Structure formats: structure tokens, C-alpha cells
Amino acid sequence: MRDWKVLLVDDEEEFVSTLAERLALRGVEVRVANNGKEALQKIEDDPPRVVVLDLMMPGLSGLEVLARIKRDYPAIEVILLTGMARSNEAGEGMRQGAFAYLMKPLSIEKLMEKIGEAMKQHTGKVD
């Protein structure tokens, strides 16, 4: 088992639950949230090391969730998910301190690679 604690946040329930199963098969300790409010509650209850966050969500947007994470939990690394490569929100998210952004649909290998890099960055911050 890896020592990787990840929170997946996306309003597409089927997407996020299946992705969580795939990450769990790879030894990642993973929880899911289907909206921004639920995500912030889960972070408060038990902060993960990395959050994988969809940008386009109803209610609290991905950018709003990112801003609150960076304000209250600066050591948590955030990987953004976006539908389109030239998304303005992805660029704004990177300026706000996101670790990386990935395009949907994802490559699981690429996601694992980015989570691994984000874990290293997180460890560097808390040590």
C-alpha cells in the first residue's frame, strides 16, 4: 500500500467512483466528494495530501474550492481536471497555486504520475 491519501472531487458520480476504484487497485487511499461543499467538509474532517479537483461543478466552482484549500491548507497539492485544453479556468487555477492540470478523459498512468509528483511536493512542504 502506498502512503498516498487522495480526495477526488467531481460532480459526475459514475466517473469519480470508477476512477476511485482504479486508484484503489493501485494502492492509493482514496475518498470521493461530488461537490465543492462536501469536498471542503471532507478536507476539514481528515485532510488529504492531494486533491484531484474538477473545475466545472455546480454550486461552488473548482476555482472557489481551490482558493479555499490554498488559503486554509496550503500544503495540500491540487491537481485540476478540465474538459478543454485551452480553458481559461485551468490557467487561472495554475496562477492560484494548483500543482497541475489534466484533461478529461484522463490517462490513469498520467494521473498516477502527477499524484506521485504532487506527493513529493507535499512531503517537501510539511517536512
Added chain:
Amino acid sequence: MEAEKAAFMGKVTAAATHEMKNVLAIIKESVGLMEDIIAMTKDDSLPHRDKFVRSLARIMEQVARGVDLSTRLNAFAHSSDEARARVDLNRAVEQSAFACHRAARLHKITLKPVPCSEPVEIDVDPMGLQMVLFQCVDLLMNVLGSGSTVTLEVSKEASPRITIAGTEGTSPSEGVKSPARDGRWETLQTAAQGLNLVLEEAEGPGPGLRVVLS
């Protein structure tokens, strides 16, 4: 009103392509999970394993095709966002080849964008430019036989230009006509002038048109 209609269609289409990507993402992860499980299963405990693996790989290929289509359609939909914008002609010909792809397939004609080695940018109505390029390609396809190739070449000479030229296939159905004899030619020229573009016949071995920034 026409610009508002185009903007409306663009917004609806852009939103729909986002939804399509979400659908494709769910299919991709579901197939990925099945592949993960098959990979963890011992060879002899799963009958028809190879057929499952092949079928899943085929679904993944189609997902990739769907993602490519929705990405291009999204970019195309965003061309109606602004009435005037800075457009790289290299990207414009790629988009045009995508927009004409299906019609070309029906005519059995190959479309070949030939970008310039450097960006060639102009200020133009992006949707208007796409309409002119689409109709130019359509005019050429109507005078070319199956098996022909249409190239959309970007160059930066005295002024930025796109040359759309046809190379006749091996078995033209009849003698090649000039695209300028098509009844739509004058209307198309007027539309181009409205965008500060000049539309002219291009010289060359085959039929061709040239769109030049005036």
C-alpha cells in the same frame, strides 16, 4: 441578428461538447476498470480472454476518436465567441479541414492542411472566415473527381494568404471545370469582401482558389 444566432449556436455546441467529454470519460474509466480486473485475473480462469481484451481495446480507440471530435468541435464552436479576433491561419485551416471532413469523405476526396512554419495571424471575424473557407473547399470538391486531394496551404508573402488547390485524382468523372463558374462564386466573393478578404482563382495545374487578406 445573424451574429447573435451564430453566438447562440456556438454556446450551445460548446456546452454540449463538454457534456460529451464527460460521457466519454465515464466510458473510458469503466473500460479501464475492466482492463485492470482482467489484467489481475489468471490467464486460465477467464474464458475468451483475448476477445474481451480486443473488444475493450476497440472501445478505447473509439473513445479516443470521440474525444478528438469533441475537442475539435469545441474549438469550432468557440469561433463564434467574438465578432473580430486574432486568428492564426494555421489553426483556421486545421479547423476548416475538420469542418469539411465528412463532405470530403462522401466525395472520396482527401483534405490536406499545409500550415506555414510560423504563425500567420490576422484580425478577422473567425466564424466568417470559416464560412468562406468551407464554401471554397465545397466549390472545389464539386469540380473534382473522387480520389482527388484538396490542399489548404498557409503562406506569408506580401500578405497572409490561404491557397486552396485541387489535385485531380486518377479517374475524374468529367473534365475539370473552373470553380469560378459555379453559381455561388459571386456571392462567395461578396462575403469574402465583407471580411476584408480577397477571393481569387489560383493559377496551377489543377483548379484552385486563393483567400488573401486585403
